[in-house]
Amino acid sequence: MAVAANLRLGFFLLVLPQLFSAGLAVEPLSVGLAIGIASALTGYLSHPRFYCSLMECCRQEEPLNVTALQLDLQNKLFGQHLVKEVILRAMTRFMSNQNPKKPLTLSLHGWSGTGKNFISKIISENIYKEGLNSKYVHLFVSTIHFQHDNQLSLYKDQLQAWIRGNVSACARSVFIFDEMDKLHPGLIDAIKPFLDYYEQVDGVSYRNAIFIFLSNAGGDLITQVALDFWKSGKKREDMQLKDLETILSVGVFNNKNSGLWHSSLIDKNLIDYFVPFLPLEYRHVKMCIAAELQARKYEADPEIIARIAEEMTYFPKAEKIYSDKGCKTVAAKLDLHIEL
Structure with a gap:
């Protein structure tokens, strides 16, 4: 930011002597005033707050607007009281922590159409105003980015390089993996070192990054629990995370089509929250x-x-x-x- 502003000032100072050599009459007072204005402008343009009002900046240290996130969850997401509770708590705690021990890792599960992609959009927009279009938010779709099983080794190398490069550029990077249930088993384990409790990996800290996994896997388990609640006459809103989280993590770990089948991310407890999306009424x-x-x-x-x-x-x-x-x-x- 400061470099660009200094270049503008340097250009001005470079051109000024040429005005004299061209025979143009320039009052000394005018010259001093112009230089003063240019210097002030340089400082103003290089100020982070002004620059970031014009250009998108990495939000490494900015706090989360908890009220805005709460309103988005309340007004835009329907029928998912557990999701609202978990996401608000997880995001608030993580982004208010100046020294987290590991990246925030969320695994969202439920049937199609229940709001998994929508909640990823809400999270992204509450960190970066450009949302999913932000240069600091990175979306991977398994059926697009990881199509061929015979290229698994290449995908692992590319995925590690992509994450390493983007977190090096912005510690508060967001990575979203959609259609995890169609992902080759074991591919996601390539990023395990980035999600673990390390201060740095090859000189890069990943502790301020956010990883979000989206999967239809576990949807049947969630639906069965919800149906059992209904049959027993209990209110949907009385369902708690503890009623689903263990069932979900075990079910996904043992599901070969979950993208997390026998994954070390589960085995080593590196996923912070398994977030169940209930079927919609x-x-x-x-x-x-x-x-x-x-x-x-x-x-x-x-x-x-x-x-x-x-x-x-x-x-x-x-x-x-x-x-x-x-x-x-x-x-x-x-x-x-x-x-x-």
Whole structure:
């Protein structure tokens, strides 16, 4: 930042003698004033706060706006009381810690359409205003970036180099791994040294980075626990993390299609939180539809909301409690019901 500003001042001082040699009349007072202005401007432009208001900067030391995150979770995420609780607590504690012992590692599990990608977006936007488009937020999709099983060794080397390079540039880097259940078993273990309790690895500290894993694996286990709660007459909101976390971690560890099958990340307790996303009920689907309407600047018409919600498919077949696609097809359904 200071380098760019000093270059501007240097250019000004370089051009100034040429004005004299060209025979232009320049008052001494004007020259002094111009140099003074240029010096002041250099200092102003090089100030981090001003620079970062124009350009995106690494948020290595800036605190988290806890109120903003809390409002986003409350107003944008539906039917996931456990997720709200865990994410708020985890992010608040981690980003307020000036000397964390390890990177924050979150493993998000649940059926498609329950909000895993959405929560990654919320987390990213509460760290960097550009969100998922930030140069400090890095998204890996297994079916795009790690397609070929016969290139596993190459992928491991590339993944390590990519993480090392980006954390070297910005300690508060965010790495999101989507579709973990389609990832080659063992690939994710390549980043174990970066998630462990090391002060540095080859001269680089990874302790301020954030790693987020997204997977459909464990969705059936979560749904079964939720269904058992419903059958026993308990409220959904009475479900606690302890009712799911152990079942989920063991189930994912033993699931060959989880991306974390027999992973050392689980075996060495390097995943800080297993975050369960519950299946969404009819009332939550209606909330998703209303939010999508409002996002498109339409009135949240109860008739349209009910009509679209009824078109979604639910299970078990007799009770029709949970949406089998969550809110994933809400936007597509809405396109058929509103005039463009």
